[in-house]
Amino acid sequence: MFLRTTFLNTKYFFLTLYLIQSFLKDPKHLYYLEKTITNPNLENRKVLDIVFKEFYLKIRLSSYISKIIYSYSINFDKKLRASRSRYQLADEKFLTSVATSENMIEKVVLHFKDSVDDLNLYTALQSLTERQVTIIELAYICRLTDRQIAITLGVTRQAVTKSRNKALESIRSALKGVE
Helix, strand or coil: CHHHHHHHHHCHHHHHCHHHHHHHCCHHHHHHHHHHHHCCCHHHHHHHHHHHHHHHHHHHHHHHHHHHHHHHHHHHHHHHHHHHHHCCCCCHHHHHHHHHHHHHHHHHHHHHHHCCCCHHHHHHHHCCCHHHHHHHHHHHHCCCCHHHHHHHHCCCHHHHHHHHHHHHHHHHHHHHHHC
16 A cells, blocks of 8 residues: 555656546556556566556547547538528528518408409409419519419419419400400
8 A cells, every 4th residue: 555655646747647547547447557566577567558558449449439420520510501501492581571471462462453443454353363363463562583472372483484474464365355
């Protein structure tokens, strides 16, 4: 015991190293160190060296694995951010306008038809389907793009364009027939 405390006092700097402290936390490792101090022969040194090398390899392996995990997580985050920025569905302004337009489509459509003063235009609008009136209203009153209208209504952009063009053609032909 005296020898152990003498060794610990003389090798204080050596024992302040975190690696050595964590090595000596294990009672088995401390036993091998005491055995080597009390009986310093070649066999005891070899055993202590082998035990320390195994411990050190485990530390290095866990450090290596944690660095790999850290590196992969950073790369994964970069790829995820790039993917999200590349494949955005819509910008924030549009998302708020979609929420607003979804809640107000029916109200605006009713007001849109009621606000038409020209009897011929009102008659032409009455001949349109509800979807065509909604698309015309969203395109020209709410000033949404075809893409935004498509997302709002849950259809493709091509379907919106086709429906809007048919509605406009129907209105043109109805107004031409009146003149």
